[in-house]
Amino acid sequence: xxxxxxxxxxxxxxxxxxxxxxxxxxxxxxxxxxxxxxxxxxxxxxxxxxxxxxxxxxxxxxxxxxxxxxxxxxxxxxxxxxxxxxxxxxxxxxxxxxxxxxxxxxxxxxxxxxxxxxxxxxxxxxxxxxxxxxxxxxxxxxxxxxxxxxxxxxxxxxxxxxxxxxxxxxxxxxxxxxxxxxxxxxxxxxxxxxxxxxxxxxxxxxxxxxxxxxxxxxxxxxxxxxxxxxxxxxxxxxxxxxxxxxxxxxxxxxxxxxxxxxxxxxxxxxxxxxxxxxxxxxxxxxxxxxxxxxxxxxxxxxxxxxxxxxxxxxxxxxxxxxxxxxxxxxxxxxxxxxxxxxxxxxxxxxxxxxxxxxxxxxxxxxxxxxxxxxxxxxxxxxxxxxxxxxxxxxxxxxxxxxxxxxxxxxxxxxxxxxxxxxxxxxxxxxxxxxxxxxxxxxxxxxxxxxxxxxxxxxxxxxxxxxx
Numbered sequence: 219x220x221x222x223x224x225x226x227x228x229x230x231x232x233x234x235x236x237x238x239x240x241x242x243x244x245x246x247x248x249x250x251x252x253x254x255x256x257x258x259x260x261x262x263x264x265x266x267x268x269x270x271x272x273x274x275x276x277x278x279x280x281x282x283x284x285x286x287x288x289x290x291x292x293x294x295x296x297x298x299x300x301x302x303x304x305x306x307x308x309x310x311x312x313x314x315x316x317x318x319x320x321x322x323x324x325x326x327x328x329x330x331x332x333x334x335x336x337x338x339x340x341x342x343x344x345x346x347x348x349x350x351x352x353x354x355x356x357x358x359x360x361x362x363x364x365x366x367x368x369x370x371x372x373x374x375x376x377x378x379x380x381x382x383x384x385x386x387x388x389x390x391x392x393x394x395x396x397x398x399x400x401x402x403x404x405x406x407x408x409x410x411x412x413x414x415x416x417x418x419x420x421x422x423x424x425x426x427x428x429x430x431x432x433x434x435x436x437x438x439x440x441x442x443x444x445x446x447x448x449x450x451x452x453x454x455x456x457x458x459x460x461x462x463x464x465x466x467x468x469x470x471x472x473x474x475x476x477x478x479x480x481x482x483x484x485x486x487x488x489x490x491x492x493x494x495x496x497x498x499x500x501x502x503x504x505x506x507x508x509x510x511x512x513x514x515x516x517x518x519x520x521x522x523x524x525x526x527x528x529x530x531x532x533x534x535x536x537x538x539x540x541x542x543x544x545x546x547x548x549x550x551x552x553x554x555x556x557x558x559x560x561x562x563x564x565x566x567x568x569x570x571x572x573x574x575x576x577x578x579x580x581x582x583x584x585x586x587x588x589x590x591x592x593x594x595x596x597x598x599x600x601x602x603x604x605x606x607x608x609x610x611x612x613x614x615x616x617x618x619x620x621x622x623x624x625x626x627x628x629x630x631x632x633x634x635x636x637x638x639x640x641x642x643x644x645x646x647x648x649x650x651x652x653x654x655x656x657x658x659x660x661x662x663x664x665x666x667x668x669x670x671x672x673x674x675x676x677x678x679x680x681x682x683x684x685x
């Protein structure tokens with residue numbers, strides 16, 4: 219049995235390898251950093267919070283993942299033992315909010331040392347606005363948004379259990395190693411893996427998608443001219459500079475509720491509605507019925523998967539070919555059915571998906587793509603089965619960009635804790651997409667979704683004409 223520092227070692231999962239796949243194309247390893255803060259409008263017992271943080275690390279195998287390389291240069295992982303850490307403290311209370319947030323954003327751009335090193339950093343923060351809490355920085359190869367939220371929630375619930383009477387002790391986290399073994403068994407040529415390979419290869423062989431640009435076919439036409447191929451269906455979406463920005467657009471609580479009410483009435487997820495809105499926008503701008511969008515899948519269907527930590531995100535294109543005479547609601551249902559189908563096979567390796575697609579539809583140059591945007595919908599918030607015991611105490615969350623983006627445009631839609639409205643977080647390469655272009659996309663995306671939810675029997679063509 220191979221060990222490292224007395225701990226059993228394991229190969230990386232497909233989800234972890236996916237991050238290493240694009241890392242060499244980025245000038246900074248900070249591209250894999252996720253930075254966030256949670257602050258609450260109460261006085262904090264800092265010693266008790268530090269104790270709760272250490273307890274949460276001890277309860278989470280996923281947050282104690284370490285990486286090392288073998289002699290051949292292959293990365294592997296192990297889980298370190300819990301250790302008592304001295305927790306950092308930063309007092310921002312004498313300065314401005316802008317200064318505090320600028321400092322935390324700067325922290326988010328500092329890469330982690332990869333080998334035998336803790337892959338997260340936590341700082342207790344006292345803010346100028348009277349809110350207090352924690353800043354948390356974590357490497358994407360040991361956490362995704364859902365495991366990060368689960369970990370933060372655990373810290374707060376451990377703290378509240380000690381601090382306030384009647385707050386129950388949180389249930390145990392699930393074992394990361396147990397889940398890891400299941401993933402590795404799947405990847406070792408299981409029957410389920412073979413079924414998933416067959417499914418995705420059939421999907422790819424149905425036909426070649428076509429690139430849709432944010433404001434029309436200009437990038438597609440440019441690629442066709444560059445490669446002297448008038449039938450080329452791909453384009454360059456990213457720029458030659460991965461320097462990124464994060465632009466956030468806020469949808470208020472009331473209109474958000476109207477969208478959520480529609481989803482409840484028609485038994486669809488908000489992700490389906492967002493995908494329908496985005497693909498209709500691209501159909502309007504490009505004139506193609508055929509639209510393909512990358513869609514991230516959390517792969518956390520079971521309670522054990524939800525609470526095991528680690529990174530479990532797989533991302534696959536969702537391709538829709540909808541004529542303009544299709545009703546809006548039928549498009550939403552078709553996306554729901556397609557999503558459900560993909561979910562059943564979502565353990566498949568996304569890099570194998572793209573490799574097979576490149577083999578079936580060879581491209582004249584690396585970097586050409588069909589998908590103009592990637593979408594993640596993050597339904598999970600700290601409120602979900604979580605901080606209800608705190609009553610009406612207000613809290614805030616904030617995400618900090620790491621300054622680097624490997625793709626042209628990435629949209630993450632999340633619920634705001636303050637009012638449960640929606641935040642549309644566009645991380646984008648500054649050179650590839652401007653804030654003005656994103657504002658235009660956001661404006662029409664909302665118009666399409668509201669027109670469609672208010673009149674679900676309108677056709678796609680009618681909606682395009684009306685907005």
